[in-house]
Every structure is written in structure tokens, then in C-alpha cells.
Amino acid sequence: MTVRVQENDFDPTTELDALCAGRDDIGAMVSFTGLVRGGDVSEMTLEHYPGMTEKALEEIEREARNRWPLQGVTIIHRVGPLAPGARIVFVATASPHRAAAFEAAEFLMDFLKTRAPFWKKEATAEGARWVDARESDGEAASRWTREKS
Amino acid sequence: MTVRVQENDFDPTTELDALCAGRDDIGAMVSFTGLVRGGDVSEMTLEHYPGMTEKALEEIEREARNRWPLQGVTIIHRVGPLAPGARIVFVATASPHRAAAFEAAEFLMDFLKTRAPFWKKEATAEGARWVDARESDGEAASRWTREKS
Amino acid sequence: MKLLYFAWLRERIGVGSEDVSPPEGIETVRQLVDWLKTREPRYDHAFAETAAIRVAIDQEQADFDAPIAGAREIALFPPVTGG
């Protein structure tokens, strides 16, 4: 299990290799990489709540492991200023089977987006603005509760 | 769009970087990496149908693009002998939004497993055996037809 | 008791954290926020819409009716937008 909050960029291959290092019982690894979208955004700044962030990510990771047979989970979230096209977030899962790896990665992203204390501020030509929470993210997260009930 | 059948290994970071190179309108990239599982398997050999394989993969890719707003798709499948732990297959999708990237990657894998002409042969201490097609793979692929009808 | 503010809440209040000693009778997060609003206009402005504000007590998500007795660290912030 790897949970990291960092300013620096990360390398997907290094993270995927670490996830399956030294074992040969993993059949499937799924990764999600979130990127800064440009358009009218010239820079994105990520603020977070040190201490709580790591706790929240570890709790999300624990929930995923309770639901799926996972052999490894990696969650990396960058903070600070990021240029368009830059990687923001990385989530990877390892499992014997692909359905579990896919579902768990999607679950991790849905919960990360609604429960982990990160906030995005966009710089544009008209000034800076805080990104509003999207209703669709809340809906995406709540479907995992509905499905289980 | 990248579709490759090759004996050599590949590098996930290189492939993901190529998928989003020179643009900043991609918000989400999902990758799937399939690995050779060990256990009683000492080596896995992948046979394929040159010519048809590429066509089948390109058709699968086209179908995914018809269903989801994808900005890029990469499909790489290795052939020849592979050791336990080795990468076999890589599928990556790029989209403005994560749900499309996740669904399309899962769709690509389900269809690749049931439509692309690859065959696996496992070497074990008791000899070599051809892997049987799994019924669950057929079910996974057919759910995409049901959902659309 | 340490209060933490994030994102636009931090910007409106003007500080990221501060130590406060709420008077007796302030027992819930809601009462704490109402008390803060009486202190200075910047708090009133920041907390104008409490529906848009989330709270964590000692780094665990909580709600506005949660008791604050014994809390070391209370964080107030807008809905999260990471990922």
C-alpha cells in the first residue's frame, strides 16, 4: 500500500513496477492518471489539509480492500502549482482478476474526489477562481453505497 | 491511435506520455496492464494470427471510439514466450472525463479477450497445456451489447 | 482549540489557522460558527452560506451538529475538489 501527497511529479511505470515487484500472482493492474486541463486555465494550484489528507486516503484505500481482492493499491496526489497537461493524481490497483482491478480503481477515484481534502484553484486570464464541487462527483461516489445496499 | 503486436516489452509511462503528448485537453487516462501469473506456470507462450490480429484490434478500437468521447487509445499485445510476472497486454484510454476513460478501457479488454486472435499456452512441470477460453470472459463482453440494446 | 480554514474560506477569513477560546455555551460546530460570525465582518462574509461549508473534527469528517467538547483541531472548508 502506497499513499503519497507530494509536490513532485511521479512516474507511472515506476509506480506500476513497485506495485507488482517481487511477486508473480498479480494478473491485472489498472491505473488512473488525472491531468490538468488547459483551455482558459493557465495554471492549477492544489491546496490540501496535511495530516487529514493522508488519513482520508488511507481510509479510502482500506474501504477498497474490504470490497475487492486487491494485492496492492497506490494513491499519489500532487499539491502546489501545476501547469496544463501536468499529472495531478495517480491511482493504481493490482488484483488476480481484471474486473476487481477496474472497479476498485474507479471506486478509489470516486471516493478520493468526494472525501479527500484537496481544493483546486484555477488561474485564468480573468483572474483566479476556486473550482466548484461537481454534483456528478457526489453521484458517482454514492452509487457504490447504493449498489451495496 | 496506437495498435501494436510485438515480442518486446513496453513501458507504460512512455505509452501514457505518447497518448497525451502535445495537448492539454485530456483530463483522464486509464491503463490496464495484464501480467503472466506464475504458480504452477513456468512460462506462457502467446500465439496469434498475424494480419487478422491487427485488424481485430483496430475494429475493437473503432467500436470504443463510437461509444465514448475518446481522445486517444493505445492497445499493445505481446506474443512469444513470456515469464511469470511479465507484461502481456496494455490498454490505455484518454478522455476529458474519467467515467468514459474507465468504461472504454474495460470494454476494450473485454472485447480483446473474446475477439482478438491470440492463444495462450502454459508450460508447467507436468507439461504444456493450451489455456481454455473462460465463460466469464464471454459474459463480460456480452454485457456491453445488452447495455446498449 | 485550533481552527483551520482552507481554500476560499481561508482567503475570506485571511488566515489559515488560529487559536480560539469559545465562551461557555458553545457546544456544537454550528454554535462555534455562529459565534465566529459575531466577532468580525470577515467571518460573517466567510460563513454567509454554511450549506457550502464542510467540517472536520480532529481530522475526521463531522457535521454541524457535532459536539466540539474535547476537540483539539476543527477544520472548516468548502466541498473538496481534488482528484
Add this chain to the structure above:
Amino acid sequence: MKLLYFAWLRERIGVGSEDVSPPEGIETVRQLVDWLKTREPRYDHAFAETAAIRVAIDQEQADFDAPIAGAREIALFPPVTGG
């Protein structure tokens, strides 16, 4: 007409490809396979269970009732197991 065999079908027949000239009256894949089975025991063994065999005509998936007239390349193989 070129025939291609893959995986255990290739192993049972002993070659990966061969050129054949089916006699007149062989119009579908099923008839082609039935004709092959009459040639030598190794074909009979390979095609014992046609339910477990898939076919592609000129690199497109087809079924056993598909006509073979005009086909350049017919491939016979077990269900695929890649990915």
C-alpha cells in the same frame, strides 16, 4: 485456397498452413471441415469437436454455415484466450 490453423488445432494437424483445392460441392465451412476429416486421421482428431472451433474467412470472423466461394484464406482455431 489457403488454410490456416492455430493453437492446438495447428498442433493436432501438424502444420500451421496449407494450400488445398476442395472438390466441387464443398460450399460452406462445415462442408470444408467434413471433407478435411475424410482425408487423414489427424484431421478427424483435430476436428472431432467442431463446437470448440472458430473460423475466420479472409481475416474476418465467420460461422460454419458461411460460404467459402471466393475465399483466399480460411483460418480455423480454438476460442481465443489472449489479453
